[in-house]
Amino acid sequence: MxxxxxxxxxxxxxxxxxILQHTIAHTNLAMLYIxxxxxxxxxxxxxxxxxxxxxSVLIFDFFFVPPHFSLTVADTEYLITFGTLFIxxxxxxxxxxxxxxxxETAKNREAHTRALYNMSKDIVQTIGxxxxxxxxxxxxxxxxxxxxxxFVNNNDKMIxxxxxxxxxxxxxxxxxxxxxxxxxxxxxxxxNLVPEANVYYLPIHTTNNMxxxxxxxxxxxxxxxxxxxxxxxxxxxxxxxxxxxxxxxxAEQQANSLREREKLHTVFLNSISHDMKTxxxxxxxxxxxxxxxxxMDETSKKILLETAYEESxxxxxxxxxxxxxxxxxxxxxxxxxxxxxxxxxxGSSLKQMEKTLKDFTIFVKIPYDLPEISVDxxxxxxxxxxxxxxxxxxxxxxxxxxxSAYLTGNxxxxxxxxxxxxxxxxxxxxxxxxxxxxxRPTNYDGTGLGLSVCKGIVEAHKGKIRAENFDNGGTIIxxxxxx
Amino acid sequence: xxxxxxxxxxxxxxxxxxxxxxxxxxxxxxxxxxTVSEAVNGKQAIEAISLFRPDFVxxxxxxxxxxxxxxxxxxxNHSNVPIIILSVRxxxxxxxxxxxxxxxxxxxxxxGIEELYSRLKAVLRRTLRIEDEPVFKSGKLYVDLAKRTVxxxxxxxxxxxxxYDILKLMVxxxxxxMTHRQLIKQVWNKNPDEYMxxxxxxxxSNLRSKxxxxxxxxxxxxxxxAVGYRLxxx
Numbered sequence: 001m002x003x004x005x006x007x008x009x010x011x012x013x014x015x016x017x018x019i020l021q022h023t024i025a026h027t028n029l030a031m032l033y034i035x036x037x038x039x040x041x042x043x044x045x046x047x048x049x050x051x052x053x054x055x056s057v058l059i060f061d062f063f064f065v066p067p068h069f070s071l072t073v074a075d076t077e078y079l080i081t082f083g084t085l086f087i088x089x090x091x092x093x094x095x096x097x098x099x100x101x102x103x104e105t106a107k108n109r110e111a112h113t114r115a116l117y118n119m120s121k122d123i124v125q126t127i128g129x130x131x132x133x134x135x136x137x138x139x140x141x142x143x144x145x146x147x148x149x150x151f152v153n154n155n156d157k158m159i160x161x162x163x164x165x166x167x168x169x170x171x172x173x174x175x176x177x178x179x180x181x182x183x184x185x186x187x188x189x190x191x192n193l194v195p196e197a198n199v200y201y202l203p204i205h206t207t208n209n210m211x212x213x214x215x216x217x218x219x220x221x222x223x224x225x226x227x228x229x230x231x232x233x234x235x236x237x238x239x240x241x242x243x244x245x246x247x248x249x250x251a252e253q254q255a256n257s258l259r260e261r262e263k264l265h266t267v268f269l270n271s272i273s274h275d276m277k278t279x280x281x282x283x284x285x286x287x288x289x290x291x292x293x294x295x296m297d298e299t300s301k302k303i304l305l306e307t308a309y310e311e312s313x314x315x316x317x318x319x320x321x322x323x324x325x326x327x328x329x330x331x332x333x334x335x336x337x338x339x340x341x342x343x344x345x346x347g348s349s350l351k352q353m354e355k356t357l358k359d360f361t362i363f364v365k366i367p368y369d370l371p372e373i374s375v376d377x378x379x380x381x382x383x384x385x386x387x388x389x390x391x392x393x394x395x396x397x398x399x400x401x402x403x404s405a406y407l408t409g410n411x412x413x414x415x416x417x418x419x420x421x422x423x424x425x426x427x428x429x430x431x432x433x434x435x436x437x438x439x440r441p442t443n444y445d446g447t448g449l450g451l452s453v454c455k456g457i458v459e460a461h462k463g464k465i466r467a468e469n470f471d472n473g474g475t476i477i478x479x480x481x482x483x
Numbered sequence: 484x485x486x487x488x489x490x491x492x493x494x495x496x497x498x499x500x501x502x503x504x505x506x507x508x509x510x511x512x513x514x515x516x517x518t519v520s521e522a523v524n525g526k527q528a529i530e531a532i533s534l535f536r537p538d539f540v541x542x543x544x545x546x547x548x549x550x551x552x553x554x555x556x557x558x559x560n561h562s563n564v565p566i567i568i569l570s571v572r573x574x575x576x577x578x579x580x581x582x583x584x585x586x587x588x589x590x591x592x593x594x595g596i597e598e599l600y601s602r603l604k605a606v607l608r609r610t611l612r613i614e615d616e617p618v619f620k621s622g623k624l625y626v627d628l629a630k631r632t633v634x635x636x637x638x639x640x641x642x643x644x645x646x647y648d649i650l651k652l653m654v655x656x657x658x659x660x661m662t663h664r665q666l667i668k669q670v671w672n673k674n675p676d677e678y679m680x681x682x683x684x685x686x687x688s689n690l691r692s693k694x695x696x697x698x699x700x701x702x703x704x705x706x707x708x709a710v711g712y713r714l715x716x717x
Contacts, residue, residue: 312593316593334574336575336576336709338680338709339677339680339681339684340684341684341688343688343698343699344684344687344688344706346699347698347699347700347701347706348701348705348706348707348708350699350700351700351701351705351706362700364697364699364700366699372681372684376709377575377708377709378575378708378709381708
């Protein structure tokens with residue numbers, strides 16, 4: 001086709017030449033033919049330009065050099081013109097060809113660089129192995145017009161980690177894949193190893209070992225160029241790097257959470273050893289002084305015994321909280337849901353707290369027609385009791401607690417409001433965290449566990465818990481339970 | 484095992500493998516005038532029922548030789564002696580199981596001795612009450628089973644037949660935890676299911692609104708979370 005084009009161009013030029021042959025010099029006419037050769041070499045490549053050079057000489061000789069319409073030449077000087085015409089034509093054509101080739105290579109290289117750049121950019125922005133693999137496969141498919149899958153080794157069997165599962169569907173392909181993985185070399189289609197396969201397999205090496213194999217099924221059965229293979233290898237390297245980076249990031253995250261946990265453990269131990277030892281010291285101190293001091297009067301004995309008893313109650317509380325926390329933490333919290341009246345829930349919590357609440361005025365506001373909720377009765381009373389206990393601990397002058405329940409959309413909200421010292425606004429969010437204790441001028445006893453246990457239980461019910469400040473001082477804890 | 488019989492004291496059998504618990508209970512109960520015998524395992528406990536003939540049993544569930552529930556069953560096979568369970572097991576299933584098997588009450592360790600005494604008194608008051616004494620009084624609540632009348636502060640209360648049946652059952656078991664299953668079985672003669680549970684809750688709720696001064700803070704019919712109800716017996 002390109003030959004035909006160059007011949008047509010020659011004919012056109014010759015036509016113009018025949019019109020102009022009397023007005024311009026023959027040597028200049030020769031220049032036109034050089035132009036044809038140059039154009040041909042730029043546009044249509046080596047073969048056509050060579051043909052154009054030879055034909056130019058012949059046509060020039062045949063039509064324009066006397067005697068016309070004969071290949072014989074009257075004036076031998078024209079031989080120089082022929083020679084120059086031919087040499088200049090071929091030299092120029094080979095030069096332009098070279099330039100053209102270089103331009104093409106540069107263009108390819110640029111495309112490759114761009115493809116690589118795009119992929120690396122995406123790799124950096126991608127988090128998570130799955131998405132990473134999908135993204136890489138997308139890039140390979142787009143760049144090479146191919147179908148791609150990533151294979152990894154699983155118990156001596158290669159399985160598709162990401163990409164289409166049917167890409168490798170023959171025995172030959174399976175063995176090519178295995179060969180590639182075992183030898184760490186490319187295998188399959190268009191290679192020396194199992195060339196009968198349909199897919200080209202490229203191993204993915206990480207720094208220390210073999211990560212997997214990239215299977216590429218080119219849509220066009222034309223051999224990829226050397227550069228394309230190199231680019232594919234670079235892609236594979238990028239995948240390996242990204243994979244390692246991802247693994248490192250995961251490890252880093254794990255290390256971080258481990259550190260966090262260790263920190264928490266330290267806080268935990270500090271807090272626990274203090275909270276456990278204080279009541280124990282009081283108990284053993286009180287009791288040992290009663291035992292040792294035989295002359296102690298009844299009143300002192302009673303005071304000491306009361307102290308011992310109170311402290312043991314406190315310790316019982318702590319152990320209970322710790323056990324609850326451990327259950328919540330371990331995810332071992334068994335929720336035995338049953339329908340219950342909110343009124344009954346609140347009523348029996350108040351009943352169980354009777355002693356603690358004896359100095360308090362309690363207002364209960366529950367609408368008559370409130371629907372029942374499905375909850376674990378024991379755990380939910382535990383939540384309410386913990387909150388009531390906090391309310392009592394943080395009340396000073398006004399000993400008043402308002403418990404109310406109401407319907408809000410698809411939830412029943414239970415709120416417990418006290419008129420105590422309140423929670424600083426900055427702490428509102430954090431009071432449900434483990435061991436979080438609001439900094440107070442005076443020491444309030446508490447483990448810092450109660451509210452976090454509440455949160456654990458409420459969330460196990462798919463509910464929500466939050467703290468707010470009361471307008472005129474005091475705290476409101478609101479539990480929102482789904483119906 | 485003390486075999487000396489004091490005719491007029493109440494006899495208590497303590498079944499627990501923990502020495503400290505046995506000791507503390509036996510000291511406390513003795514000082515209140517009870518005659519106490521101890522058993523360290525299930526076998527001893529079952530023997531003691533016929534040998535010592537206790538008026539009530541305090542039973543731990545975690546015994547070295549056999550499970551407390553098994554002991555409970557064995558005792559119930561031939562004796563109606565009141566049994567109070569004292570256990571560290573605090574799951575509702577454990578409570579319901581023991582109560583359904585015939586335990587009279589259930590306390591979880593650790594517990595205050597006052598709590599134990601009040602439960603004990605309630606259980607004893609019920610069993611020691613003479614059969615033909617049909618009048619029950621607890622605070623402002625007055626129930627006369629013979630005349631089918633219920634009064635609060637001398638004011639007559641109208642109850643539906645079902646409400647009355649539940650109250651009657653609770654009066655006859657005053658102080659004792661009645662499980663949901665027991666109530667549903669004995670009042671409706673049905674097995675518990677979602678609907679019956681609901682019906683029971685509604686009936687209790689209605690009953691409370693009639694006899695409780697403030698139904699949001701019940702004084703007479705106490706909810707035993709996830710287990711059942713108990714009629715306060717004072």
